[in-house]
Amino acid sequence: xxxxxGARYILASLMGVGLAFIYIPLSVVVINSFNSSKTFSWxxxxxxxxxxxxxxxxxGVRSALRWSLLAGALATAVAxxxxxxxxxxxxxxxxxxxxxxxxxxxxxxxxxxxxxxxALNSAFTKGLGMSTGLLTIVIGHATFCIVIVYNNAxxxxxxxxxxxxxxxxxxxxxxxxxxxxxxLPNLLSALxxxxxxxxxxxxxxxxxxxFTAGPGIQTLPVWIYNNLFRPNQAPIVNVVAAVLVxxxxxxxxxxxxxxxxxxxxxxx
Amino acid sequence: xxxxxxxxxxxLLFAPGLWLVVAYLGALAALLVxxxxxxxxxxxxxxYRFNLDNFHDMLTDAAYKxxxxxxxxxxxxxxxxxxxxxxxxxxFMAKVAHPKYRKILVALVLTPLWASYLVKIYAWRTMxxxxxxxxxxxxxxxxxxxxxxxGSAIILGLSYLWLPYMILPIYAGLDRLPxxxxxxxxxxxxxxxxxxxxxxxxxxxxxxxxxxxFTFSLSLGxxxxxxxxxxxxxxLGNVVYQNFSINLPFAATISFIPVSIMALYLWMVRRTxxxxxx
Numbered sequence: 001x002x003x004x005x006g007a008r009y010i011l012a013s014l015m016g017v018g019l020a021f022i023y024i025p026l027s028v029v030v031i032n033s034f035n036s037s038k039t040f041s042w043x044x045x046x047x048x049x050x051x052x053x054x055x056x057x058x059x060g061v062r063s064a065l066r067w068s069l070l071a072g073a074l075a076t077a078v079a080x081x082x083x084x085x086x087x088x089x090x091x092x093x094x095x096x097x098x099x100x101x102x103x104x105x106x107x108x109x110x111x112x113x114x115x116x117x118x119a120l121n122s123a124f125t126k127g128l129g130m131s132t133g134l135l136t137i138v139i140g141h142a143t144f145c146i147v148i149v150y151n152n153a154x155x156x157x158x159x160x161x162x163x164x165x166x167x168x169x170x171x172x173x174x175x176x177x178x179x180x181x182x183x184l185p186n187l188l189s190a191l192x193x194x195x196x197x198x199x200x201x202x203x204x205x206x207x208x209x210x211f212t213a214g215p216g217i218q219t220l221p222v223w224i225y226n227n228l229f230r231p232n233q234a235p236i237v238n239v240v241a242a243v244l245v246x247x248x249x250x251x252x253x254x255x256x257x258x259x260x261x262x263x264x265x266x267x268x
Numbered sequence: 269x270x271x272x273x274x275x276x277x278x279x280l281l282f283a284p285g286l287w288l289v290v291a292y293l294g295a296l297a298a299l300l301v302x303x304x305x306x307x308x309x310x311x312x313x314x315x316y317r318f319n320l321d322n323f324h325d326m327l328t329d330a331a332y333k334x335x336x337x338x339x340x341x342x343x344x345x346x347x348x349x350x351x352x353x354x355x356x357x358x359x360f361m362a363k364v365a366h367p368k369y370r371k372i373l374v375a376l377v378l379t380p381l382w383a384s385y386l387v388k389i390y391a392w393r394t395m396x397x398x399x400x401x402x403x404x405x406x407x408x409x410x411x412x413x414x415x416x417x418x419g420s421a422i423i424l425g426l427s428y429l430w431l432p433y434m435i436l437p438i439y440a441g442l443d444r445l446p447x448x449x450x451x452x453x454x455x456x457x458x459x460x461x462x463x464x465x466x467x468x469x470x471x472x473x474x475x476x477x478x479x480x481x482f483t484f485s486l487s488l489g490x491x492x493x494x495x496x497x498x499x500x501x502x503x504l505g506n507v508v509y510q511n512f513s514i515n516l517p518f519a520a521t522i523s524f525i526p527v528s529i530m531a532l533y534l535w536m537v538r539r540t541x542x543x544x545x546x
Binding site: 024032118224225 | 273276277279280281283284287288289291292293294295296298299302353356357359360361363364365371373375376377378379380381382383384385386387388390391392394395397400401402405406428431432450460481482485488489490491492496505508509512516519520523526527530534538
């Protein structure tokens, strides 16, 4: 390789500066959750775990966590079915408008969340006369989760090719048997990775949720947002924030183990 | 598999098509159409009579023009900052670091994407707090002080949020770039900088475009970052958010700006083939 020694050192130090830029704010969040001061003070002078204990027992946090898990699981289930079906259609068939699908699936994550949010809200409440709740959150979340499952499944289907399926059919298996014994086992790890990433996206979403949740439901991000400017809640918010930072390692770890299709784990 | 291909295709496309086209695009279209209606200033109900008053108001009021230019400027600044930070990091990851560390570096860059969006902006509130924040504590001794909450804070916060979206496509692009191209360039007498500008940059341009799709579009529609670290500053997203409950047609009118910019951008990006890079 021809990059000169000097240039290598410069790139290495810029990498270091970049990683410091990425990780210092996240470390501050984690450290701050042990800060014994009730009001924000940096640097912390004393440390405590009492806020972690209080946060674990906080009913608002626990209920928000339950709603987030439920909405995330349902949205992921819908996205898995729709995203996989779409990936099959695009990877295995030719049809009018096929090229537009890559554009259509990416639209919900590229257009501003606030526009998607108010569009869905007014369609649900004014257009269809529905009241906002779990169902509307799931519809909203699934819309932008489809792209993640689609990308993962599509990449795997492309890599697999259709020769295995054709061999199975030639050997006398019907469509359902082929899907169950040949296609699905090959696709499974990509679907698990895609589902996991879709769940992560739904779990973290705030903007569309704000407009589709209605007054009765708070997901975890909505709970954080509503308590962000309440000084007496700050220690609890700090703990929830720290937990979310630490949990972000899980999807990365799992997706790196599950899917070799893309280094990004299909998030982008 | 080959007996009824059309019927199977129809079955595969039916549900996702219904969802994305009818539910999503339908709702979006219905919202955008509302922009051509007005509300009764007395009752607050939407009056379904076609007119262009909202567009007239939006285009003639200097306040909205300022918000628009500010938002556009911030989205461009964030994209430029992310590109400038991302290129050396991606270069190091793809071409300098030992191959066995590459996966770890990718994971290190990728992990913060999964830390909650809100938590990251909250972290920057702690960082930027004037006087008592981490920036003043860490960099104060060398004479760098927090810019406080406002436009610079928004640019900093958004660049932080979307940086991984720029690093990863550039890294993927560089990873695909054969090393012998660099060797050939150097054998022909080009220095580091020359090779970068004439060989590397043109070849990773589609990756930069792919990354900018996220840094630009996500900045264009943001309102929560502005609420948390923007001080009193407003972006297009804030105007949409505030008008949502009091004047939906006007919120829809403002929505036209980011939606049409993004539609144009996606269409142009699609022509460069960068969508295939995502």
